[in-house]
Every structure is written in C-alpha cells, then in structure tokens.
Amino acid sequence: MLVDGKAWRSIWPLADGTAVAVIDQTKLPFAFVVARLETLADAARAIAEMLVRGAPLIGATAAYGFWLGMREAADDMHLARVADTLVACRPTAVNLRWAVERMQARLAPLAPAERPAAAFAEVGRICEEDVAANAAIGRHGLALIKAIWQKKGRKAPVNILTHCNAGWLATVDWGTALAPVYAAAEAGIPLHVWVDETRPRNQGASLTAWELAKAGIAHHLLADNAGGHLMQHGQVDLCIVGSDRTTASGDVCNKIGTYLKALAARANGVPFYAALPGSTVDWRLSDGIREIPIEERAGAELLSVQGRTEDGRVLRVRIAPDETPACNPAFDVTPAGLVTGLITERGLCPASRAGLAALFPERAG
Numbered sequence: 001m002l003v004d005g006k007a008w009r010s011i012w013p014l015a016d017g018t019a020v021a022v023i024d025q026t027k028l029p030f031a032f033v034v035a036r037l038e039t040l041a042d043a044a045r046a047i048a049e050m051l052v053r054g055a056p057l058i059g060a061t062a063a064y065g066f067w068l069g070m071r072e073a074a075d076d077m078h079l080a081r082v083a084d085t086l087v088a089c090r091p092t093a094v095n096l097r098w099a100v101e102r103m104q105a106r107l108a109p110l111a112p113a114e115r116p117a118a119a120f121a122e123v124g125r126i127c128e129e130d131v132a133a134n135a136a137i138g139r140h141g142l143a144l145i146k147a148i149w150q151k152k153g154r155k156a157p158v159n160i161l162t163h164c165n166a167g168w169l170a171t172v173d174w175g176t177a178l179a180p181v182y183a184a185a186e187a188g189i190p191l192h193v194w195v196d197e198t199r200p201r202n203q204g205a206s207l208t209a210w211e212l213a214k215a216g217i218a219h220h221l222l223a224d225n226a227g228g229h230l231m232q233h234g235q236v237d238l239c240i241v242g243s244d245r246t247t248a249s250g251d252v253c254n255k256i257g258t259y260l261k262a263l264a265a266r267a268n269g270v271p272f273y274a275a276l277p278g279s280t281v282d283w284r285l286s287d288g289i290r291e292i293p294i295e296e297r298a299g300a301e302l303l304s305v306q307g308r309t310e311d312g313r314v315l316r317v318r319i320a321p322d323e324t325p326a327c328n329p330a331f332d333v334t335p336a337g338l339v340t341g342l343i344t345e346r347g348l349c350p351a352s353r354a355g356l357a358a359l360f361p362e363r364a365g
C-alpha cells in the first residue's frame, strides 16, 4: 500500500540477502520504524512481542523464520527445532501452524544443503499468494459494498464498522477486512469507516486509523462500547472483521470484542461479515468455542495504556489501582449463526460447513 507516496508491504527480504525487514507495529502510529530480522530468534521474537501481528502476517513471518533458521543450520534436528520454536510463539492464529506445516512439508524431503534456497523460494510463494488472496477478497467484498450503496440510492456514504486491525499491516498487503474498503474507495464508492479502538492493545486506534488516514479514507475512532449504540441509530450499514481462525463449520475467532459486535449487529439487523483467506480456516475444528485455543495475554496490557504526550514523548501509564489484577483473553469466538457470511478469495459463502466446502472442496475433505 502507498504510505506518503511510497509503496510498502508489511514484510520483505532485503535485496542484499542479509535479513528480512518488517514494519515494527508496536511503534505505530507515533513512529514508522523498519526492523531487521536476521535470525530465527529475531523472527520468533517479532511474532511473540507483536512487532508483527495479524494472522496472515504471522504466517508469513513464520515462513521467513524458516529461511532464517535454515541459514543457521539445515539438518533434520534443526528443522524440527525451527518448527517447534515458531509454533510456540502465539497460539490462536492458525495461519502460523499452516505456514509452519507448509514449510516443513516442502523442506523435509530435501537434502540439508538445498533447504535454505528452497525455504526462500517457498516463503516468496506464500507471500505472493497472500497478496493475491487479499486482492481477491477485496474484489468480492467490493461487490457487497456496491450493492449496499445502490440500495441506499447511491447518495450517502456506506458506513462500515470494523474491529481490531485487519488491514494491510495484518497481512503481506491489502488486508482482509479492509481489502474491500480499499477496493471500494478505489472504485469511487463513498465510504466512511467506524474504527473500534480495540482495547487492550488498541490495534484499531493505532493501526487501522493510521492505515485509513494514510489512504485518505473517511473514518472515526470509536470507543469499543459505542458500536451497538450506532447500530441502534442506523449509522452502521455493514460490519466487516477479519479472523485469526475460522472453523470448518464457520465459527469465527477474532480479536476480543468481535463477538459483542456480532450480537449487536444481529439485534439490529446489520449484516456482519468476516473476511479471511483459505489459510485461516482450520479444517480440523468444528466447535470454535470449545476447540480454539484463546491466547491469554499479560494483565499489564490491560492495566495500562500507551500514548504520546503533547511534547512528543511516548509513554505507557497505569490506569487501575496497583492492587488490581487483570484478566486479558485476546480473542473470542463468534458462532457461525451470528455471521451473515464469509468473504474469501474464492467468493462469498455462508458461514457454514456446506458454504466453506463449496468454495474449498479440495481442503474440506
């Protein structure tokens, strides 16, 4: 995507072959910093400490972690160690395991000497496939937004509510939930995006708002609790969220708070869509609430907020009494019954086993 006139992806290999570069998302929106990942440990730390985040980007970073790891040692024992190290970084986004299994399947049959080059080629394919999938999600979601605009008489902007960050920063490029927004903006459809702040890490405030501001797309930041009120007053035409793991039966796991938005959307007759590539579907699972591992993050994230002072210092300050502990589940599951539909690279489908199987027959088994 363009940032101040220059095209960026969220991850790329440096031309001199020494490292992988990522945008350090812990620094946004206050600073645009590019971080170098030179070792397997760097890649693992970038995922665990959320310099990179978002399911597809976590998968791409893990794939690059294989390349970096294979440069350190490429024997079978190290290959297994690389996989174990990366899979342990974050538990919920299934794209991580998907990428690790794909890299292992590609590299395991090869002689160690062939593995670094093969890893580099395979991660290149994973990244290009992600970009193409998200562009296709954008095209399919554009049709949905266009239909709503036409229903509104092609006059007023389409108001879209989104949660967390499922924009280009969460993928290699384009994003999932925001891909249709970018496609619609490019097609000249007037749009306005309601951006949930997304406590506790505020990915909406710091990343989605930043992306939309850079793209010149009209938006407002919303307190996490405001969406239901706006839906009651007809100010939301459509919700689009991303997904970190979607079961074969269409249950959507996404950033904590997504479920409450889906409940409010259902109560108010607002269409609620999740946008995701096929790599986010976990075909082994059918009961998202019971089967998807939900990441529990440190209470410190919730007990403090980060912001910039008027004189430009970035500070983290505590917001609760010193003796108060916090419970901080990072994701929740929206049951398929609350999801109007899924927007995938192969088109739209109902959030159901039959809907997904019709689009991905080769994976549904």
Ligand SMILES: CSC[C@@H](O)[C@@H](O)C(=O)COP(=O)(O)O
Residues within 6 Å of the ligand: 053, 054, 055, 056, 163, 164, 165, 166, 167, 170, 171, 176, 177, 203, 241, 242, 243, 244, 254, 255, 256, 330
């Ligand atoms: C496109 S990735 C999934 C996104 O929809 C996003 O909402 C999300 O939950 C990411 O979580 P994060 O904890 O920032 O990695």
